[in-house]
Amino acid sequence: MAALETQLWQLVDLVRHNQQDAAAAHVLAAGADRDVTDLGVKVDANRQAINALGSRPQDASIAWRGRWTRGSPRCAESSTPPPLGESKSSAC
Template sequence: MSRPDDLESRVTALETQVRELTDRVRHSQHDAAAARVLAGGADRDVTEIRAEIRDFRQATTSSFTAMRQDLADLRQQMDDRFRQVNDGFHQVDGGFTEVRGRLDAAAAGQQHIVDLLNTLIDQQGSAEPTR
Protein backbone atom coordinates (compact mmCIF):
# COMPACT_ATOMS: atom_id res chain seq x y z
CA MET A 1 0.00 0.00 0.00
CA SER A 2 0.88 3.64 -0.23
CA ARG A 3 2.31 5.53 2.57
CA PRO A 4 0.06 8.11 4.27
CA ASP A 5 2.34 11.09 3.59
CA ASP A 6 2.51 9.98 -0.04
CA LEU A 7 -1.31 9.91 -0.09
CA GLU A 8 -1.48 13.36 1.40
CA SER A 9 0.88 14.81 -1.24
CA ARG A 10 -1.07 13.07 -3.96
CA VAL A 11 -4.35 14.47 -2.64
CA THR A 12 -2.77 17.91 -2.40
CA ALA A 13 -1.51 17.58 -5.97
CA LEU A 14 -4.97 16.47 -7.11
CA GLU A 15 -6.62 19.36 -5.28
CA THR A 16 -4.19 21.75 -6.97
CA GLN A 17 -4.94 20.19 -10.33
CA VAL A 18 -8.69 20.41 -9.69
CA ARG A 19 -8.34 24.09 -8.75
CA GLU A 20 -6.33 24.75 -11.91
CA LEU A 21 -8.85 22.86 -13.99
CA THR A 22 -11.70 24.73 -12.31
CA ASP A 23 -9.98 28.03 -13.13
CA ARG A 24 -9.42 26.89 -16.70
CA VAL A 25 -13.07 25.83 -17.05
CA ARG A 26 -14.20 29.17 -15.62
CA HIS A 27 -11.95 31.02 -18.09
CA SER A 28 -13.19 28.81 -20.92
CA GLN A 29 -16.77 29.55 -19.93
CA HIS A 30 -16.04 33.29 -19.92
CA ASP A 31 -14.28 32.98 -23.28
CA ALA A 32 -17.20 30.98 -24.68
CA ALA A 33 -19.67 33.59 -23.41
CA ALA A 34 -17.57 36.36 -24.95
CA ALA A 35 -17.35 34.39 -28.20
CA ARG A 36 -21.16 34.01 -28.23
CA VAL A 37 -21.54 37.76 -27.72
CA LEU A 38 -19.07 38.46 -30.53
CA ALA A 39 -20.76 35.91 -32.80
CA GLY A 40 -24.14 37.49 -32.10
CA GLY A 41 -22.73 40.91 -32.92
CA ALA A 42 -21.13 39.59 -36.09
CA ASP A 43 -24.42 37.96 -37.06
CA ARG A 44 -26.24 41.27 -36.57
CA ASP A 45 -23.52 43.07 -38.56
CA VAL A 46 -23.84 40.59 -41.42
CA THR A 47 -27.62 40.97 -41.38
CA GLU A 48 -27.28 44.77 -41.46
CA ILE A 49 -24.71 44.64 -44.26
CA ARG A 50 -26.95 42.32 -46.27
CA ALA A 51 -29.85 44.74 -45.81
CA GLU A 52 -27.64 47.69 -46.83
CA ILE A 53 -26.40 45.83 -49.90
CA ARG A 54 -29.98 44.88 -50.82
CA ASP A 55 -31.10 48.50 -50.40
CA PHE A 56 -28.13 49.76 -52.42
CA ARG A 57 -28.85 47.23 -55.15
CA GLN A 58 -32.51 48.26 -55.32
CA ALA A 59 -31.56 51.95 -55.38
CA THR A 60 -29.00 51.34 -58.13
CA THR A 61 -31.48 49.32 -60.18
CA SER A 62 -34.12 52.04 -59.75
CA SER A 63 -31.59 54.69 -60.74
CA PHE A 64 -30.55 52.79 -63.87
CA THR A 65 -34.18 52.19 -64.79
CA ALA A 66 -34.97 55.90 -64.42
CA MET A 67 -31.87 56.84 -66.42
CA ARG A 68 -32.82 54.36 -69.17
CA GLN A 69 -36.32 55.87 -69.33
CA ASP A 70 -34.87 59.39 -69.44
CA LEU A 71 -32.63 58.39 -72.35
CA ALA A 72 -35.54 56.77 -74.18
CA ASP A 73 -37.62 59.93 -73.68
CA LEU A 74 -34.74 62.11 -74.84
CA ARG A 75 -34.25 59.92 -77.91
CA GLN A 76 -37.96 60.23 -78.73
CA GLN A 77 -37.81 64.02 -78.34
CA MET A 78 -34.75 64.19 -80.59
CA ASP A 79 -36.48 62.02 -83.23
CA ASP A 80 -39.53 64.33 -83.10
CA ARG A 81 -37.34 67.43 -83.45
CA PHE A 82 -35.42 65.95 -86.39
CA ARG A 83 -38.74 65.12 -88.05
CA GLN A 84 -39.85 68.72 -87.54
CA VAL A 85 -36.58 70.04 -89.01
CA ASN A 86 -36.90 67.70 -92.00
CA ASP A 87 -40.50 68.85 -92.54
CA GLY A 88 -39.26 72.46 -92.42
CA PHE A 89 -36.60 71.70 -95.03
CA HIS A 90 -39.24 70.11 -97.27
CA GLN A 91 -41.36 73.25 -96.95
CA VAL A 92 -38.35 75.46 -97.77
CA ASP A 93 -37.49 73.22 -100.74
CA GLY A 94 -41.09 73.52 -101.95
CA GLY A 95 -40.92 77.32 -101.57
CA PHE A 96 -37.67 77.48 -103.54
CA THR A 97 -39.20 75.34 -106.27
CA GLU A 98 -42.20 77.66 -106.44
CA VAL A 99 -40.02 80.78 -106.54
CA ARG A 100 -37.82 79.17 -109.20
CA GLY A 101 -40.91 78.48 -111.30
CA ARG A 102 -42.08 82.08 -110.95
CA LEU A 103 -38.62 83.41 -111.81
CA ASP A 104 -38.49 81.13 -114.86
CA ALA A 105 -41.93 82.41 -115.92
CA ALA A 106 -40.83 86.01 -115.38
CA ALA A 107 -37.66 85.40 -117.38
CA ALA A 108 -39.70 83.82 -120.18
CA GLY A 109 -42.04 86.83 -120.13
CA GLN A 110 -39.12 89.25 -120.24
CA GLN A 111 -37.56 87.27 -123.09
CA HIS A 112 -40.87 87.47 -124.96
CA ILE A 113 -40.91 91.26 -124.42
CA VAL A 114 -37.29 91.48 -125.67
CA ASP A 115 -38.23 89.42 -128.73
CA LEU A 116 -41.21 91.69 -129.41
CA LEU A 117 -39.06 94.80 -128.99
CA ASN A 118 -36.43 93.38 -131.35
CA THR A 119 -39.14 92.61 -133.88
CA LEU A 120 -40.51 96.13 -133.56
CA ILE A 121 -37.04 97.64 -133.90
CA ASP A 122 -36.38 95.50 -136.94
CA GLN A 123 -39.69 96.55 -138.49
CA GLN A 124 -39.09 100.24 -137.83
CA GLY A 125 -35.57 99.99 -139.08
CA SER A 126 -36.63 98.51 -142.40
CA ALA A 127 -39.48 101.06 -142.75
CA GLU A 128 -37.25 104.14 -142.37
CA PRO A 129 -36.06 105.82 -145.55
CA THR A 130 -32.39 105.77 -146.15
CA ARG A 131 -30.74 109.18 -146.37
Template structure:
Protein backbone atom coordinates in the same frame (compact mmCIF):
# COMPACT_ATOMS: atom_id res chain seq x y z
CA UNK B 1 -1.00 -5.35 15.18
CA UNK B 2 2.26 -3.86 14.00
CA UNK B 3 2.68 -1.60 11.02
CA UNK B 4 5.08 -2.27 8.16
CA UNK B 5 8.36 -0.39 8.50
CA UNK B 6 7.68 1.84 5.46
CA UNK B 7 4.16 2.77 6.60
CA UNK B 8 5.07 6.30 7.74
CA UNK B 9 6.92 7.04 4.49
CA UNK B 10 4.04 5.71 2.40
CA UNK B 11 1.53 7.74 4.43
CA UNK B 12 3.62 10.91 3.98
CA UNK B 13 3.87 10.27 0.22
CA UNK B 14 0.11 9.72 0.02
CA UNK B 15 -0.59 12.94 1.91
CA UNK B 16 1.76 14.86 -0.41
CA UNK B 17 0.05 13.33 -3.42
CA UNK B 18 -3.36 14.36 -2.07
CA UNK B 19 -2.15 17.95 -1.84
CA UNK B 20 -1.02 17.76 -5.48
CA UNK B 21 -4.36 16.27 -6.56
CA UNK B 22 -6.27 19.00 -4.71
CA UNK B 23 -4.13 21.66 -6.43
CA UNK B 24 -4.70 20.01 -9.81
CA UNK B 25 -8.46 19.94 -9.18
CA UNK B 26 -8.45 23.63 -8.24
CA UNK B 27 -6.50 24.45 -11.41
CA UNK B 28 -8.93 22.41 -13.51
CA UNK B 29 -11.89 24.27 -12.00
CA UNK B 30 -10.17 27.59 -12.73
CA UNK B 31 -9.47 26.58 -16.33
CA UNK B 32 -13.05 25.38 -16.82
CA UNK B 33 -14.40 28.69 -15.52
CA UNK B 34 -12.07 30.61 -17.84
CA UNK B 35 -13.19 28.45 -20.77
CA UNK B 36 -16.82 29.17 -19.93
CA UNK B 37 -16.11 32.91 -19.89
CA UNK B 38 -14.25 32.65 -23.19
CA UNK B 39 -17.13 30.75 -24.79
CA UNK B 40 -19.60 33.34 -23.55
CA UNK B 41 -17.41 36.10 -25.02
CA UNK B 42 -17.21 34.28 -28.35
CA UNK B 43 -20.98 33.86 -28.38
CA UNK B 44 -21.45 37.58 -27.82
CA UNK B 45 -19.00 38.40 -30.62
CA UNK B 46 -20.68 35.94 -33.00
CA UNK B 47 -24.07 37.51 -32.30
CA UNK B 48 -22.66 41.00 -32.87
CA UNK B 49 -21.04 39.95 -36.15
CA UNK B 50 -24.24 38.25 -37.29
CA UNK B 51 -26.18 41.45 -36.59
CA UNK B 52 -23.62 43.52 -38.47
CA UNK B 53 -23.68 41.16 -41.45
CA UNK B 54 -27.48 41.21 -41.53
CA UNK B 55 -27.48 45.01 -41.42
CA UNK B 56 -24.96 45.15 -44.27
CA UNK B 57 -27.07 42.69 -46.25
CA UNK B 58 -30.09 44.96 -45.86
CA UNK B 59 -28.05 47.98 -46.99
CA UNK B 60 -26.79 46.06 -50.03
CA UNK B 61 -30.31 44.97 -50.94
CA UNK B 62 -31.52 48.54 -50.56
CA UNK B 63 -28.62 49.78 -52.70
CA UNK B 64 -29.40 47.25 -55.43
CA UNK B 65 -33.05 48.33 -55.41
CA UNK B 66 -32.00 51.97 -55.70
CA UNK B 67 -29.56 51.24 -58.55
CA UNK B 68 -32.18 49.12 -60.32
CA UNK B 69 -34.61 52.03 -60.15
CA UNK B 70 -32.01 54.39 -61.60
CA UNK B 71 -31.18 51.95 -64.39
CA UNK B 72 -34.88 51.59 -65.22
CA UNK B 73 -35.24 55.38 -65.34
CA UNK B 74 -32.15 55.63 -67.57
CA UNK B 75 -33.51 52.96 -69.89
CA UNK B 76 -36.82 54.80 -70.11
CA UNK B 77 -34.96 58.01 -70.95
CA UNK B 78 -32.97 56.24 -73.64
CA UNK B 79 -36.18 54.90 -75.16
CA UNK B 80 -37.58 58.45 -75.30
CA UNK B 81 -34.36 59.73 -76.89
CA UNK B 82 -34.46 56.92 -79.46
CA UNK B 83 -38.10 57.74 -80.28
CA UNK B 84 -37.29 61.44 -80.67
CA UNK B 85 -34.31 60.67 -82.90
CA UNK B 86 -36.45 58.31 -84.98
CA UNK B 87 -39.09 61.03 -85.46
CA UNK B 88 -36.41 63.56 -86.33
CA UNK B 89 -34.80 61.25 -88.88
CA UNK B 90 -38.16 60.31 -90.38
CA UNK B 91 -39.14 63.97 -90.58
CA UNK B 92 -35.96 64.84 -92.50
CA UNK B 93 -36.38 61.94 -94.90
CA UNK B 94 -39.92 63.12 -95.77
CA UNK B 95 -38.65 66.54 -96.87
Protein backbone atom coordinates in the same frame (compact mmCIF):
# COMPACT_ATOMS: atom_id res chain seq x y z
CA MET C 1 -3.31 13.79 -1.93
CA ALA C 2 -2.63 17.53 -1.64
CA ALA C 3 -1.07 17.57 -5.12
CA LEU C 4 -4.19 15.92 -6.53
CA GLU C 5 -6.42 18.55 -4.87
CA THR C 6 -4.23 21.34 -6.26
CA GLN C 7 -4.52 19.92 -9.79
CA LEU C 8 -8.28 19.56 -9.36
CA TRP C 9 -8.65 23.23 -8.36
CA GLN C 10 -6.44 24.30 -11.26
CA LEU C 11 -8.67 22.29 -13.57
CA VAL C 12 -11.79 23.90 -12.09
CA ASP C 13 -10.26 27.36 -12.64
CA LEU C 14 -9.34 26.45 -16.21
CA VAL C 15 -12.87 25.26 -16.97
CA ARG C 16 -14.36 28.42 -15.44
CA HIS C 17 -12.01 30.57 -17.54
CA ASN C 18 -12.91 28.65 -20.70
CA GLN C 19 -16.61 29.14 -19.98
CA GLN C 20 -16.08 32.89 -19.70
CA ASP C 21 -14.15 32.91 -22.99
CA ALA C 22 -16.94 30.96 -24.69
CA ALA C 23 -19.56 33.41 -23.41
CA ALA C 24 -17.54 36.37 -24.68
CA ALA C 25 -17.10 34.70 -28.08
CA HIS C 26 -20.85 34.12 -28.24
CA VAL C 27 -21.56 37.82 -27.62
CA LEU C 28 -19.03 38.87 -30.29
CA ALA C 29 -20.47 36.41 -32.81
CA ALA C 30 -23.98 37.74 -32.23
CA GLY C 31 -22.75 41.30 -32.86
CA ALA C 32 -21.00 40.25 -36.06
CA ASP C 33 -24.16 38.49 -37.21
CA ARG C 34 -26.17 41.71 -36.73
CA ASP C 35 -23.54 43.68 -38.65
CA VAL C 36 -23.69 41.25 -41.58
CA THR C 37 -27.48 41.42 -41.60
CA ASP C 38 -27.40 45.24 -41.62
CA LEU C 39 -24.90 45.19 -44.47
CA GLY C 40 -27.16 42.85 -46.44
CA VAL C 41 -30.07 45.25 -46.02
CA LYS C 42 -27.95 48.14 -47.28
CA VAL C 43 -26.71 46.16 -50.28
CA ASP C 44 -30.28 45.22 -51.18
CA ALA C 45 -31.39 48.86 -50.94
CA ASN C 46 -28.51 49.99 -53.17
CA ARG C 47 -29.24 47.25 -55.68
CA GLN C 48 -32.89 48.31 -55.84
CA ALA C 49 -31.88 51.93 -56.38
CA ILE C 50 -29.47 50.97 -59.16
CA ASN C 51 -32.07 48.76 -60.80
CA ALA C 52 -34.60 51.60 -60.61
CA LEU C 53 -32.16 53.93 -62.36
CA GLY C 54 -31.55 51.35 -65.07
CA SER C 55 -35.26 50.84 -65.72
CA ARG C 56 -36.20 54.50 -66.17
CA PRO C 57 -37.94 55.40 -69.42
CA GLN C 58 -35.80 56.22 -72.43
CA ASP C 59 -37.41 59.67 -72.66
CA ALA C 60 -35.91 60.63 -69.30
CA SER C 61 -32.43 59.77 -70.56
CA ILE C 62 -32.93 61.83 -73.69
CA ALA C 63 -34.22 64.76 -71.61
CA TRP C 64 -31.11 64.59 -69.45
CA ARG C 65 -28.84 64.73 -72.48
CA GLY C 66 -30.82 67.69 -73.78
CA ARG C 67 -29.71 69.74 -70.79
CA TRP C 68 -26.11 69.46 -71.94
CA THR C 69 -26.74 70.12 -75.60
CA ARG C 70 -28.54 73.44 -75.05
CA GLY C 71 -26.21 76.41 -75.30
CA SER C 72 -23.35 77.11 -77.66
CA PRO C 73 -22.96 75.22 -80.97
CA ARG C 74 -19.94 73.39 -79.56
CA CYS C 75 -22.11 71.93 -76.80
CA ALA C 76 -24.72 70.91 -79.33
CA GLU C 77 -22.14 68.70 -81.07
CA SER C 78 -21.57 66.59 -78.01
CA SER C 79 -24.17 64.92 -75.83
CA THR C 80 -21.66 64.14 -73.08
CA PRO C 81 -21.33 66.20 -69.92
CA PRO C 82 -18.24 68.38 -69.44
CA PRO C 83 -15.07 66.74 -68.10
CA LEU C 84 -14.77 66.30 -64.35
CA GLY C 85 -13.65 69.52 -62.72
CA GLU C 86 -14.92 71.77 -65.51
CA SER C 87 -18.20 73.58 -65.35
CA LYS C 88 -20.62 73.46 -68.22
CA SER C 89 -19.86 77.06 -69.15
CA SER C 90 -16.08 76.55 -69.28
CA ALA C 91 -16.37 73.34 -71.33
CA CYS C 92 -18.77 74.83 -73.88
